[in-house]
Amino acid sequence: MPDPIIVDTATRIFADLCEPAVINAAEEGRWPEALWNALEENGLTLTWVSDELGGAGAEMLDGFAVLRVAGRYAAPVPLAETLAAGWLLAQAGIAAPQGPMTIAPVYEDGNLRIGDDGRLQGRSRDVPFARAAQHIAVLAQRGGTPTVALIETTGLAISQNTSLAGESRDTVSFDGAAVKEARPAPDLDLAGVVRLGAAIRTQQMAGALEHILDQSVQYSLDRVQFGRPIAKFQAVQHNLAQLAGEVAAAGAAANAAAEAIAQAGVAGPVVEAEIAVAKVRVGEAASTGAAIAHQVHGAIGFTREYSLHHATRRLWGWREEFGNEDFWAMRLGRMVVAAGADELWPTITAGS
Amino acid sequence: MSTRFEFDPVELPPECTELRKEVRAFLKQEIDAGTFSPQGGRNENAAAFARKVGAKGWIGMTWPKQYGGHERSHLERYVVIEEMLAHRAPTRHYSTADRQSGPMILRYGQEEVKKTILPRIASGELCFCIGLSEPNSGSDVFAASTRATKVDGGWLVNGRKIWTSNAHNADYMIALLRTSPPTKENRRHGLTQFVIDARSKGITKNPIINLTGSHDFNEVVFDDVFVPDLHMIGEVDEAWKQASAELAYERSGPDRWLETFQSLVELVRVSGGQPDDRVALGIGREVAHLATLRRMSLSVAGMLQAGKTPAAEAAVVKDLGTNWEQALPNQVRHLAPLRGDSTPDINDDRFEQAQRYNTLIAPKLTIQGGTREVLRGIIARGLGLR
Numbered sequence: 092m093p094d095p096i097i098v099d100t101a102t103r104i105f106a107d108l109c110e111p112a113v114i115n116a117a118e119e120g121r122w123p124e125a126l127w128n129a130l131e132e133n134g135l136t137l138t139w140v141s142d143e144l145g146g147a148g149a150e151m152l153d154g155f156a157v158l159r160v161a162g163r164y165a166a167p168v169p170l171a172e173t174l175a176a177g178w179l180l181a182q183a184g185i186a187a188p189q190g191p192m193t194i195a196p197v198y199e200d201g202n203l204r205i206g207d208d209g210r211l212q213g214r215s216r217d218v219p220f221a222r223a224a225q226h227i228a229v230l231a232q233r234g235g236t237p238t239v240a241l242i243e244t245t246g247l248a249i250s251q252n253t254s255l256a257g258e259s260r261d262t263v264s265f266d267g268a269a270v271k272e273a274r275p276a277p278d279l280d281l282a283g284v285v286r287l288g289a290a291i292r293t294q295q296m297a298g299a300l301e302h303i304l305d306q307s308v309q310y311s312l313d314r315v316q317f318g319r320p321i322a323k324f325q326a327v328q329h330n331l332a333q334l335a336g337e338v339a340a341a342g343a344a345a346n347a348a349a350e351a352i353a354q355a356g357v358a359g360p361v362v363e364a365e366i367a368v369a370k371v372r373v374g375e376a377a378s379t380g381a382a383i384a385h386q387v388h389g390a391i392g393f394t395r396e397y398s399l400h401h402a403t404r405r406l407w408g409w410r411e412e413f414g415n416e417d418f419w420a421m422r423l424g425r426m427v428v429a430a431g432a433d434e435l436w437p438t439i440t441a442g443s
Numbered sequence: 444m445s446t447r448f449e450f451d452p453v454e455l456p457p458e459c460t461e462l463r464k465e466v467r468a469f470l471k472q473e474i475d476a477g478t479f480s481p482q483g484g485r486n487e488n489a490a491a492f493a494r495k496v497g498a499k500g501w502i503g504m505t506w507p508k509q510y511g512g513h514e515r516s517h518l519e520r521y522v523v524i525e526e527m528l529a530h531r532a533p534t535r536h537y538s539t540a541d542r543q544s545g546p547m548i549l550r551y552g553q554e555e556v557k558k559t560i561l562p563r564i565a566s567g568e569l570c571f572c573i574g575l576s577e578p579n580s581g582s583d584v585f586a587a588s589t590r591a592t593k594v595d596g597g598w599l600v601n602g603r604k605i606w607t608s609n610a611h612n613a614d615y616m617i618a619l620l621r622t623s624p625p626t627k628e629n630r631r632h633g634l635t636q637f638v639i640d641a642r643s644k645g646i647t648k649n650p651i652i653n654l655t656g657s658h659d660f661n662e663v664v665f666d667d668v669f670v671p672d673l674h675m676i677g678e679v680d681e682a683w684k685q686a687s688a689e690l691a692y693e694r695s696g697p698d699r700w701l702e703t704f705q706s707l708v709e710l711v712r713v714s715g716g717q718p719d720d721r722v723a724l725g726i727g728r729e730v731a732h733l734a735t736l737r738r739m740s741l742s743v744a745g746m747l748q749a750g751k752t753p754a755a756e757a758a759v760v761k762d763l764g765t766n767w768e769q770a771l772p773n774q775v776r777h778l779a780p781l782r783g784d785s786t787p788d789i790n791d792d793r794f795e796q797a798q799r800y801n802t803l804i805a806p807k808l809t810i811q812g813g814t815r816e817v818l819r820g821i822i823a824r825g826l827g828l829r
Contacts, residue, residue, distance in 0.1 A: 092451075301447050308446045308826050328823035335448060335822055336763045339756075343450045343742065344735045350452060371731035417724055424718065424727030432712035436529045436704075439734055440463070 093156035097135070097149060101157045104129045105164035111398040117167030118257035122223060127168050127191065136170060137187050140177040144186045155294050155349035159342075162298025165401040167258065169193055169220035171291045176228035179284065183239035183274035190225035193218055195263060197288060197413065199281045203231035203265060205238055205273060211265040217412075221249050221261035229265070230284055233273065237280060240273035254408035256401070283357035286366045288413035290352050293345035293373040296409050299402040300338045300376055303384040306399060307331060311387055327387060334383040341376035344369040360426065361441070367423035374416035377406040446826050448756050450738070453745035459522045466526040469499065474530070481531045481705055482793045483800030490570070490612070493536035496527075497567025502541050506549055511562030517748040521741065525697040531705055535609060540564040540571035542696065544617050548638065551677035551685055556638060560615070572641065574604040574618030574663060581606075582817050584619065585631040585683060589665060591620040597671040598622075598637065600645075603664050608811075610648050610661035613641045623680045631683035636676040643668050655803040694812060695743035695757035700736040700764030702808055703801040706775045707733070709794040713780060725778040729771065736764050755825030762818045769808040772801040 108126040117123050130136050138154035140146020154174050161170050169191045176192035195215035196203060203213035211231060221227065227242045248264040308331060311322035321327050348369035351362045381403040385392045392399040410416065427435060473479060473495070479487040496502055504520040506512025527534050545564045548557055563569045580586040589602025600620060610616065616639045623633035639646075645668040651660035677685045707729055714722050739760050746753040775798060809815040823829055 304446050308828065311828065322828040325820075328828050329816070329819040331826055331828060332762070332819035332822035335446065335826055336759050339448045339450055339759050340735050340739065340763055342447070343739050344731075346452060347735070347738055367727065368731045368734045371728055372735045375728075375731075416728070420727030420731065421720055421724045422727065423730055424723030424725065427726055427730050428711055428714050428718045428723065429716065432708050435708055435711055435730070439730075439737055440525070 093152045094149065097138075097153045098156045098160060100133050101130075101135055101160045104133065104135070105160055105166060109164040109166050111401060114165050114167050114398070114401050123168055126166070130168070130170060131189065136173045136189075136191075137177045139174050140181050140187045144177075144181050144184070145189075146177055146181070146187055151353035152349060155290070155346075155353075158291055158294040159298040159301075159345070162295030162405070163302045165256075165299065165302070165405055169223055171295060172219050172224070175284075175287060175291060176224075176226065178287065179228040179230065179239055179279075180241060182279055183276040185228075185239060185241055185272050185274055188226055188241070191220065191223050192226045192228060193220045193224040194284065194288075195221075195227050195229045195265075196281060197285070199285050201230075201281055203229050205231050205233040205240060205270060209270060209273075211240065211242060211268040211270055213266070214262065214264045216262050217252070217260045218263050219254075219412075220259050221247075221263050222251060222259050226271075227263065230276070230279060230281055231273075233275070236275045236277055238273050239276045239279070241271045242268055243271055254405075254412075256404040256408045258405075258408070278358065280358075282363075285413050286357045286362060287352065289366050289370045289419070290345075290348040292409045292412050293341070293348055293369045296373045296377050296406055297338075297341045297345040299406050299409075300341045300373075300380050303380060303399065303402045303406075304331075304334055304338045306402070307334060307384045307387040310392075314389075321387075330383050330387060334380050334387075337376040337380045337383075341373045341380070344372040344376075364423060364426060364438070367419040367426075370414055370419040371416045371423065374410040374419075377410045381406045448759055448825065450742040450756065451745065452738070453518065453741045455518055455522065455741075456516070459519055462519055463522050463526060465499075466501070466523055469495075470526065470530045470532060473532070479531070479533045480796075482709065482796040483531065483705070487533040489533040489536040492533050493567035493570070495567070496534070496537065497565060502537050502567055503545055503561065503565035506545065506561060506565065510549065510557050511565035513565075517744050518741075521697070521744040525701065525737075528697045528701040529704055536570045536612065537564070537567055538698075539573060539609065540569060540615075543573065544571035544615070544638075547617060547636070547676060547685070551636070552638070553673055553675070555673055560638070569614045570609065570612050572607050572610045572613035572616045572661075574607055574610075574616045574620075574639070576606045577603060578605055582814050584686075585625070585634060587619050587621055587634055589618070589620050591622050591635060591637060591670065593622075594669070597669055597673075598675070600637075600639065600665040600668040600670055603662060605660075605662045606651070607661045607663050608659050610641065610663050611650060611658065615639065616641050616663070617676070619682055629683075633680050634682040635679050636682045636685065637670050638674045638676060639668065639670050640674075643670070645669075654806075655800070694761040694818075695740055695753070697737075697740055699761045699812075700733070700740060700768050702804065703768045703771045704733070705797040706772050706801045709791070709797045710775045710778055713791055713794045714778075722778050725774065729774060732767050736760070736767060740764065755822055758813070758818045758821040758825070761813065762815060762822065765808045766815065769805045772798055772805055776802075 113123050134147035137146035138149045142148040158171050172193040176194045177187040180187050195218045206212055224244050229240050231238050250262040252260050254260045312320050314321050348366050351365035355362050391397050500513045501523045503512040504515045508514055577587055591598040591600050618637050618639050619634050622635040626632045645666040647664040649662040650658045743753055743757055
């Protein structure tokens with residue numbers, strides 16, 4: 092179980108410093124300085140980095156729990172990405188710098204190389220928060236060996252793009268980039284990085300789903316039509332009950348993925364299956380859940396002014412990242428079929 | 444404000460691993476011996492099967508030893524139940540008593556009844572049915588009007604129960620009966636629960652054949668049926684207070700998401716080693732739902748083990764689980780080798796048998812034990828909407 096003190100600290104910071112106005116401003120390009128500084132000062136940005144490497148040395152589950160809270164508040168900062176970058180650097184024993192970071196590539200078939208001149212070659216698409224990051228942790232090949240490298244963003248050619256939620260998803264050209272530090276990580280591959288990314292996104296989505304349930308329930312109790320709160324109409328109640336079920340399923344599935352990684356790291360078929368289950372189930376919950384939240388809210392929820400879209404646009408964006416439902420369902424299906432019919436039930440019950 | 448339902452992870456204790464192996468070995472032996480088939484069919488000798496399970500110590504597992512129980516945990520019981528269901532073992536002779544009637548008697552029954560009846564449930568001998576629904580009282584449980592009138596030494600029962608599963612095989616019924624009119628303040632007041640000997644004088648059981656062609660439902664008519672005082676459960680007129688615990692037990696178990704599981708198993712079998720993208724994707728999606736449901740259901744078992752009464756959480760699991768298991772046979776249809784030409788001959792009776800059986804039973808899954816609409820009402824109450 093995650094440490095309640097860490098979770099409470101994160102919750103307090105987001106509640107104080109991640110108001111809807113901050114999220115809107117971030118989307119317009121204003122960096123949420125106060126929010127980021129508070130997270131950093133409280134040691135929440137390097138949760139997955141040991142004390143020796145400059146981090147907070149907390150458990151994997153603590154970091155995932157903080158990301159759940161961050162998702163709940165639609166935090167417009169690269170907290171997840173910085174955690175992932177710290178984790179990636181730590182896999183190769185590289186100390187983590189302060190400041191916002193991100194990772195690259197974010198696809199399994201990403202192709203970055205460190206040449207004989209010690210410089211990086213290649214290009215990565217859809218790098219989250221690249222323009223806001225001070226460093227990028229990359230997984231590249233050097234002479235055929237997976238190698239983690241720390242790159243400063245200053246001077247990189249970054250072509251700006253955004254997600255559905257207005258968060259940066261940039262294309263970064265690394266050709267000729269100087270490597271600040273690089274060390275081999277022979278046991279790591281991009282598939283493992285993608286698995287971690289998928290587990291991270293499921294936590295953020297589970298958090299965002301929790302938020303839209305809270306927000307929709309409250310709205311239904313406040314909004315009066317036909318002389319009573321719309322929460323009193325059975326049709327609305329049943330929609331919200333269904334939303335609550337999707338939220339609960341998403342939370343359970345996301346936690347299963349987090350626990351799998353906390354126990355066994357990012358490699359191996361068992362973790363792969365748990366990540367697949369989570370990304371499929373949470374992605375479906377995001378689609379169903381966001382639709383219900385909007386239906387309950389009516390026209391106001393479709394406005395820019397009202398904050399529901401901070402969560403729902405993120406859900407629609409995050410469900411695509413690090414493999415969408417179809418990507419993972421196909422993998423999971425192939426694994427299940429390859430194991431055979433008589434192994435299906437033993438597989439379902441294997442974890443516990 | 445927080446409206447979330449929490450489903451904390453549960454790690455099964457080590458003794459569950461050994462137990463699971465034991466149950467699997469037992470089931471394999473029974474399947475190989477032809478006692479039952481995982482794909483369905485209703486010719487099994489459920490009473491004989493119950494005796495075997497009772498002899499293994501797998502009925503009344505959590506009950507005190509003094510009443511024939513085995514003092515094992517809810518999680519161990521959970522393992523046994525999910526293995527039985529995943530293999531579609533014929534548990535119907537004892538499952539109602541094990542899941543609901545026994546715990547009810549244990550909690551609210553009188554000592555002598557506990558001593559005489561519970562050990563016979565645990566041995567696999569006794570079969571129970573539940574007398575809840577009436578012609579004018581379905582989802583509206585507290586509208587029951589079958590009367591129990593006080594007489595010397597007991598009660599006289601008159602009226603009718605309907606949709607009573609397995610009444611024709613049952614030794615006892617736990618019935619919800621009207622002992623007083625409802626009050627203005629509380630329409631749930633005035634109902635009392637009784638254990639009724641299902642072979643008592645004055646009881647007539649009329650079969651109702653369901654759409655699968657099976658005899659499961661019954662109409663049970665009571666004509667001056669005498670029930671001794673000893674067989675009253677809990678307090679007079681206050682049965683509604685006992686209902687929520689029972690429903691938490693009933694609503695979250697593996698039977699609320701595993702009923703049609705064999706359709707998925709057989710789909711995997713006929714998909715061969717190299718499924719196309721469409722089939723792989725479809726199977727992956729169903730497995731993702733299944734794995735998540737199982738985790739949530741196990742979590743509720745953990746809450747029960749911790750002594751909680753997770754009524755809303757159980758309703759969430761049942762709503763998600765029954766909707767999923769109900770939709771599954773149709774999803775499997777769409778993922779099966781294409782029909783319409785003769786080339787992709789599945790040539791596997793098991794697939795066809797599982798699909799036929801599960802397609803026919805699908806409609807009942809979101810009705811029995813609380814309809815989808817009732818469940819969503821309970822969840823909505825948990826959200827603070829009513």
